[in-house]
Amino acid sequence: MMDDLKTRLKEMLTSGAIGMVIGYGQKEIYMADGSREYRTCPVFLSRDTEIDRLVWNRHCVQNLVTYLTKEEYKESGKIALMVKPCDLKAIHVLEQEKQIDRKRLFIIGLTCKGVMAEKMGIDEGHLAGKCIKCLDSSGKSSAVCTPDEADIVIETLPDGDMPPKGKDISSDLEGFEKMPSEKRWAFWQNQFLKCLRCYACRSACPMCYCEQCICDMSRPQWIDKSPHLKGNFLFHIVRAFHLTGRCVGCGECERVCPMGIPLMLINQKMIDTVKDLYGYESGKDPEQAPLLSQFKMDDDQSFIK
């Protein structure tokens, strides 16, 4: 299946049908003990001779959809993109929000059995927290890219045995919510004290595409730019608000945080809240209107007091 894909992509690059493939590849990296290791990372291929670099394994964690809205990739012609079922939801939101032109995109839909949890650059040795609810007990994925959504569907599953499952993000959140409010407050103070405001969470997020982020504005300075506790709280609260009804739970913000801040606790809470109140799931369908630009007479209004 991967071979068919590679042949097709080579043809498409040669004929000019696509200008670039954004996918996963492996590169050899130089380790301190003199050994070489292979690391799976995004690759940007514009020559047919490079296509054989593409791989599909459990370390294909990064959500590549984030590149679609970055200035540098807008001039690359039609882009072929490797997309996991969960990443596909991000494409749907971008379509809803009119940020991408589906015609400029060739979606390589991957069939996924879960990817590894990565935190602070380290493979944690178990499945990512977001993957658990996607998999049934046999390890089969309940979410797959359908031919309607993807231009080509890769049915080959990543090689190797099923890794340990690890903890589901929802059970993490449940445990967290059982803590008394003072403890939760102390928890976040502790976490946000570490925040450097490197904005890796924002840069990795497929939904953070604003040309001018409110957090970068200096005149007026709406959000304290300084990475002190108050500024950091403001930044993360504003980010949570801006992602409500939009976050698809890809977990990139938490994966890339160099300080290991568990940002998915916040996002998952917002995802659950939106689902409970409005029955809305972000990215489920590219045709649905964004949550905050629709109104139904029977919408929950209990928050208006």
Place this chain on the structure above:
Amino acid sequence: MQTTIETDIKQVETMNKQISKKAIDAIISELTEGCQIFAPVVQDGIKLYKQIESPEQINWGHGNCHRSLKELFFPITEPVFSFRQTRKGIQIETPGNHNKKRVVIGARPCDCNALSITDKVFKWDYEDELYLSFRENTLIIGVSCIQPEPFCFCTALNLSPFDETGSDILLTETGKGIYHANIITEKGVALFERFKEHFTEASPDQSARKDAMLKDIVSKMPAPFPMQDIKTWLDKNFDHPVWEEIALGCIGCGTCTYLCPTCHCFDITDESRGYAGERLRNWDSCAFGHFTQMPAHQPRPLQWQRFRQRVMHKFKYYIDRFSRLACVGCGRCRSLCPAGKDTVEVIQTLQKQIDLAETGPKTNKKG
């Protein structure tokens, strides 16, 4: 390439001593009386330089802190002054926490060496009081790396995991609980004189063992890169098409710059409520889209231009200006880049360009 430092840190002829872990702990306990002690501490699975109250808190494990030593001299956010408007006019107050005596213990040689690099810029055309007063009042006890981390590459830049530069005293664990101590600077000598009874002379055996350990560690680590050749290539190739390719994948966050022990860019911002406020300086990053944004102009609108800026600053501009590379090979950027960008890979790509230029005509077009 790594020329000798020309700062006014007073180097002395290095003394070779020996000290036990127990004695180090005793010294630290005594020092906590009169000064602030900072050391690597692990909390929530993350290792940071933190102020400690007792030696038991120190994490002596291998490897670097997640954030570099620079934050103790150039904090993430720091008030430059505070202001208050009163009936008599505007009152300005400067921060008073810079004159406390401080001791850092457990810093890695790359982090210490990086300070000798940032020293240059902070005392260049303007003497940065905040940074320099922290520097002046801090004594640094470095600890050699006897087990480099997977992403370390100091040797590739001609530095050593036992490098003395930047430490006042350098400890090297040569046996269980036994440290070889190099007393390097006048500050180091002063501390040694005060706690003389805890030190013994290093035996020739111990010094030989230390040398053998270093040889063994370095033999496994990456060989030096031809940084002079790379600098010569960078001198001529600001507009080379390879830059766009090198930067592909960079998502434009500040992880590499913020974790880097030598990156030193900052932004100034005022925060006030009512009649009072503070002027703060905060870390800033050349990777950000709004970095050095002028009122009507962004000199580096695309990410690859910003990526080039960082590489150029580390491997060309800093050498032009201060005769030092602005990289110590700590490996933080390599291990934590969200998109797997790798400084070593960048250097290797540039090296390939040099080889290409030597062996054949370079292609100016992709594809």
